[in-house]
Amino acid sequence: xxxxxxxxxxxxAGGSGQRFWPLSRELSPKQMLSVFGAExxxxxxxxxxxxxxxxxxxCIVTSERLFDELRNHLTAQPDPTxxxxxxxxxxxxxxxxxxxxxxxxxxxxxxxDAVMIVLPSDxxxxxxxxxxxxxxxxISLAHDDYLVTIGITPTRPETAYxxxxxxxxxxxxxxxxxxxxxxxxFVEKPDAERAEQFIANxxxxxxxxxxxxxxxxxxxxxxxxxxxxxxxxxVRWLAAAQATGSLDAAEAYARFGSLPSVSIDYAVMERAxxxxxxxxxxxxxxxxxxxxxxxxxxPDADGNVRVGRGVDLESRNSIVYSxxxxxxxxGVEDLMVIDTLDATLVAPKERAQDxxxxxxxxxxxGAEEVVHSKTSLRPWGSWTTLLEGPGYKIKRVEVxxxxxxxxxxxxxxxxxxxxxxxxxxxNCDDQDFELCANKSAxxxxxxIHRLENxxxxxxxxxxxxxxxxxxxxxxxxxxxxxxxxx
Amino acid sequence: xxxxxxxxxxxxAGGSGQRFWPLSRELSPKQMLSVFGAExxxxxxxxxxxxxxxxxxxCIVTSERLFDELRNHLTAQPDPTxxxxxxxxxxxxxxxxxxxxxxxxxxxxxxxDAVMIVLPSDxxxxxxxxxxxxxxxxISLAHDDYLVTIGITPTRPETAYxxxxxxxxxxxxxxxxxxxxxxxxFVEKPDAERAEQFIANxxxxxxxxxxxxxxxxxxxxxxxxxxxxxxxxxVRWLAAAQATGSLDAAEAYARFGSLPSVSIDYAVMERAxxxxxxxxxxxxxxxxxxxxxxxxxxPDADGNVRVGRGVDLESRNSIVYSxxxxxxxxGVEDLMVIDTLDATLVAPKERAQDxxxxxxxxxxxGAEEVVHSKTSLRPWGSWTTLLEGPGYKIKRVEVxxxxxxxxxxxxxxxxxxxxxxxxxxxNCDDQDFELCANKSAxxxxxxIHRLENxxxxxxxxxxxxxxxxxxxxxxxxxxxxxxxxx
Numbered sequence: 001x002x003x004x005x006x007x008x009x010x011x012x013a014g015g016s017g018q019r020f021w022p023l024s025r026e027l028s029p030k031q032m033l034s035v036f037g038a039e040x041x042x043x044x045x046x047x048x049x050x051x052x053x054x055x056x057x058x059c060i061v062t063s064e065r066l067f068d069e070l071r072n073h074l075t076a077q078p079d080p081t082x083x084x085x086x087x088x089x090x091x092x093x094x095x096x097x098x099x100x101x102x103x104x105x106x107x108x109x110x111x112x113d114a115v116m117i118v119l120p121s122d123x124x125x126x127x128x129x130x131x132x133x134x135x136x137x138x139i140s141l142a143h144d145d146y147l148v149t150i151g152i153t154p155t156r157p158e159t160a161y162x163x164x165x166x167x168x169x170x171x172x173x174x175x176x177x178x179x180x181x182x183x184x185x186f187v188e189k190p191d192a193e194r195a196e197q198f199i200a201n202x203x204x205x206x207x208x209x210x211x212x213x214x215x216x217x218x219x220x221x222x223x224x225x226x227x228x229x230x231x232x233x234x235v236r237w238l239a240a241a242q243a244t245g246s247l248d249a250a251e252a253y254a255r256f257g258s259l260p261s262v263s264i265d266y267a268v269m270e271r272a273x274x275x276x277x278x279x280x281x282x283x284x285x286x287x288x289x290x291x292x293x294x295x296x297x298x299p300d301a302d303g304n305v306r307v308g309r310g311v312d313l314e315s316r317n318s319i320v321y322s323x324x325x326x327x328x329x330x331g332v333e334d335l336m337v338i339d340t341l342d343a344t345l346v347a348p349k350e351r352a353q354d355x356x357x358x359x360x361x362x363x364x365x366g367a368e369e370v371v372h373s374k375t376s377l378r379p380w381g382s383w384t385t386l387l388e389g390p391g392y393k394i395k396r397v398e399v400x401x402x403x404x405x406x407x408x409x410x411x412x413x414x415x416x417x418x419x420x421x422x423x424x425x426x427n428c429d430d431q432d433f434e435l436c437a438n439k440s441a442x443x444x445x446x447x448i449h450r451l452e453n454x455x456x457x458x459x460x461x462x463x464x465x466x467x468x469x470x471x472x473x474x475x476x477x478x479x480x481x482x483x484x485x486x
Numbered sequence: 487x488x489x490x491x492x493x494x495x496x497x498x499a500g501g502s503g504q505r506f507w508p509l510s511r512e513l514s515p516k517q518m519l520s521v522f523g524a525e526x527x528x529x530x531x532x533x534x535x536x537x538x539x540x541x542x543x544x545c546i547v548t549s550e551r552l553f554d555e556l557r558n559h560l561t562a563q564p565d566p567t568x569x570x571x572x573x574x575x576x577x578x579x580x581x582x583x584x585x586x587x588x589x590x591x592x593x594x595x596x597x598x599d600a601v602m603i604v605l606p607s608d609x610x611x612x613x614x615x616x617x618x619x620x621x622x623x624x625i626s627l628a629h630d631d632y633l634v635t636i637g638i639t640p641t642r643p644e645t646a647y648x649x650x651x652x653x654x655x656x657x658x659x660x661x662x663x664x665x666x667x668x669x670x671x672f673v674e675k676p677d678a679e680r681a682e683q684f685i686a687n688x689x690x691x692x693x694x695x696x697x698x699x700x701x702x703x704x705x706x707x708x709x710x711x712x713x714x715x716x717x718x719x720x721v722r723w724l725a726a727a728q729a730t731g732s733l734d735a736a737e738a739y740a741r742f743g744s745l746p747s748v749s750i751d752y753a754v755m756e757r758a759x760x761x762x763x764x765x766x767x768x769x770x771x772x773x774x775x776x777x778x779x780x781x782x783x784x785p786d787a788d789g790n791v792r793v794g795r796g797v798d799l800e801s802r803n804s805i806v807y808s809x810x811x812x813x814x815x816x817g818v819e820d821l822m823v824i825d826t827l828d829a830t831l832v833a834p835k836e837r838a839q840d841x842x843x844x845x846x847x848x849x850x851x852g853a854e855e856v857v858h859s860k861t862s863l864r865p866w867g868s869w870t871t872l873l874e875g876p877g878y879k880i881k882r883v884e885v886x887x888x889x890x891x892x893x894x895x896x897x898x899x900x901x902x903x904x905x906x907x908x909x910x911x912x913n914c915d916d917q918d919f920e921l922c923a924n925k926s927a928x929x930x931x932x933x934i935h936r937l938e939n940x941x942x943x944x945x946x947x948x949x950x951x952x953x954x955x956x957x958x959x960x961x962x963x964x965x966x967x968x969x970x971x972x
Contacts, residue, residue: 343813347816
């Protein structure tokens with residue numbers, strides 16, 4: 001019934017996730033967090049379409065700013081599926097309708113009959129047979145020109161989610177337990193009283209932002225309404241320019257920037273005909289705030305959820321999350337303490353929704369801890385800054401087996417490398433040599449060099465940079481496996 | 487009137503200061519904190535007797551465990567006074583009477599007419615002319631066989647301090663504004679009602695633990711009372727053994743351990759005749775808990791006292807102290823957040839007195855963060871652990887100008903040194919060489935080596951240790967400027 005070839009997926013990953021600071025940063029947003037399950041949220045999102053869309057037909061739709069970071073993140077995973085996805089860069093953020101339309105235009109060029117699955121990149125969803133049945137049913141509906149959404153069976157009168165009211169059954173598209181219905185209407189976040197009514201009524205489902213639809217249909221719907229009619233033309237132009245490598249960044253910025261900033265819910269789903277919802281009792285969460293950390297570990301006898309080293313003495317109902325440092329609490333209640341290598345947040349749990357205000361305030365004073373963390377993912381592995389002082393910087397550099405850094409040089413710093421684990425293959429000034437643990441190399445300023453891990457174990461080196469300038473931008477890349485420039 | 491030769495000082499520095507965790511650690515206790523003023527509390531205490539006792543007559547009375555740390559701390563200061571003091575190690579802690587008696591016995595051997603000034607090492611006291619007048623007056627009283635204490639004019643009905651009731655004036659010993667009186671009685675910490683009465687009465691003063699007395703008189707007083715009569719004999723034996731270098735550690739432990747654990751207040755001051763108090767409106771604090779941090783910076787408009795980077799958003803009346811990391815609070819009230827390189831404490835201000843419980847709980851689970859911090863002071867400078875991993879450890883090592891480490895070797899680790907600031911003089915396997923910034927050296931396992939700073943600037947090296955064991959105790963010292971062994 002479904003053809004893997006014509007099924008595409010767009011994973012929406014443009015969000016900055018300020019509400020998760022300090023766990024997330026502008027350049028390592030919420031979708032890259034690996035605290036909710038074994039994989040990061042975006043890796044989980046990609047795997048959600050396993051068996052339905054081929055990896056190369058999965059497209060991460062993100063901002064220009066996050067593109068490198070997300071690619072580094074997914075490329076650094078050993079999983080080949082995650083390495084095979086592709087990326088679309090929105091010239092700037094214009095909410096979900098233009099983002100989805102852009103992906104639709106790209107997919108449409110490759111297959112005019114393409115069906116696309118749209119998924120948020122930063123939610124939690126338990127997959128399994130029911131999820132597969134939902135997708136199966138949704139794809140067949142989409143091929144028949146339905147705009148399909150998955151409706152999550154609500155478990156509480158949540159006021160933070162939108163709801164979908166379900167209408168009559170669409171029996172002919174049922175697949176196992178996935179029993180689609182006409183969507184009667186989309187409802188914005190309700191107040192507490194209405195939310196209670198929705199639950200009592202039984203025909204209302206959570207809108208999880210998951211859609212399945214023919215790309216052509218999405219673009220047609222946008223064309224129909226005057227307020228969104230410009231979107232298809234602009235995204236088709238973008239898709240064509242991108243496909244032919246002739247994208248002019250300034251024009252893309254200007255044209256995409258002229259589009260209305262509008263959600264797909266408003267632009268399409270709420271006012272189209274032939275909209276279906278597949279109600280499903282799936283375990284789902286939008287991971288909306290740091291309070292989601294309360295679910296990742298068992299609370300102690302006093303209701304405290306703790307991850308990381310330390311003690312909670314006479315504290316109650318608090319969340320203490322530490323990535324590596326020791327955190328102790330004494331006599332606190334309903335508090336969140338979120339601790340990372342370089343920054344700590346302390347706030348009452350009831351203020352979880354306002355954490356973005358902290359990120360904004362820190363950004364306003366130029367704190368770099370809102371932009372990036374001490375650890376930076378690279379396509380070949382990662383580095384962590386251990387110390388920066390006047391004229392020097394110390395890093396721990398880890399290279400994934402089989403990968404190498406770019407062939408590069410630095411104009412203003414020398415580097416001292418000491419291998420502490422694994423084996424390094426070094427090229428420096430056209431000389432090749434191998435360094436095992438406890439061996440060191442010196443890379444003088446200006447010399448062209450490359451570091452590679454041909455072994456089976458991760459390579460860890462300690463790098464001591466010395467120079468009058470040790471900023472990240474002092475790098476000239478002569479050759480790079482990921483086409484990065486300086 | 488006073489002879490500098492016959493005036494000695496005993497600075498009591500055996501306290502562990504668990505109430506200041508995580509700022510203080512077992513091996514860097516409260517008296518070593520430098521957050522209250524430009525110098526550490528113990529350095530301030532030593533300087534309190536400047537002009538009265540010669541530096542070599544100032545004795546730090548401490549435990550065997552803290553001796554090295556305190557000596558490293560005071561030796562690392564550029565101030566020659568702090569480097570000239572000497573140390574007495576109590577075999578074990580037996581409260582203040584045995585500690586003071588031990589110092590008295592040592593001083594008495596050198597000068598039978600010695601007068602000693604006893605000072606806590608971990609208080610704040612503003613010195614100046616009034617303080618000098620108090621000491622002047624106290625010393626003349628002591629020479630006339632008075633047991634003298636300084637009584638701080640109380641500024642509030644504090645229930646955490648002991649009080650001294652003043653009797654008739656001793657006019658002939660007045661010096662400027664220092665107008666001594668007979669001490670009528672010593673009173674333990676009062677309840678709130680009595681504290682109010684003391685303030686209203688006007689003849690009650692805070693007992694700051696500062697005493698001035700002839701050493702012979704202290705020992706005589708102890709001899710008089712059956713419950714303390716054994717103290718003089720034991721401390722005289724200890725002082726003699728220490729002076730002749732014949733101290734048997736096991737016997738010292740046994741004999742000192744047999745002494746009653748009793749305070750000088752109880753053992754001597756409260757029951758002796760001829761006790762004087764010099765009332766003085768000195769600015770003084772016992773720095774009794776982390777709440778003392780509230781005084782080290784101006785509060786913001788919402789009453790928050792903040793030291794270190796970060797923001798406090800809609801927070802009130804809180805203390806946020808960070809040594810180097812970024813800490814943000816949102817909507818907290820009356821909270822303390824104390825952040826250090828490797829550990830963070832969060833507690834309501836009203837629980838400040840119970841912070842020792844946290845230190846005890848952490849000690850019970852073997853957290854090394856209660857024992858020491860990432861930075862360790864050495865007599866030659868300091869080191870900070872940046873990272874420890876399997877088979878390696880990275881340190882930043884700073885060597886004070888003019889100092890050198892011991893001539894040493896390691897049985898199980900090699901070391902890679904990169905100079906990032908200053909110039910190193912290295913001796914390795916009998917070879918001498920100089921390393922300027924951006925130069926490196928390799929010290930293979932087993933080789934005898936030494937690192938020295940002959941320059942005028944601090945020397946900073948990054949040390950990468952690699953080996954199957956990288957513990958601090960893998961060191962053989964062949965020669966050491968401070969007679970340290972392995």
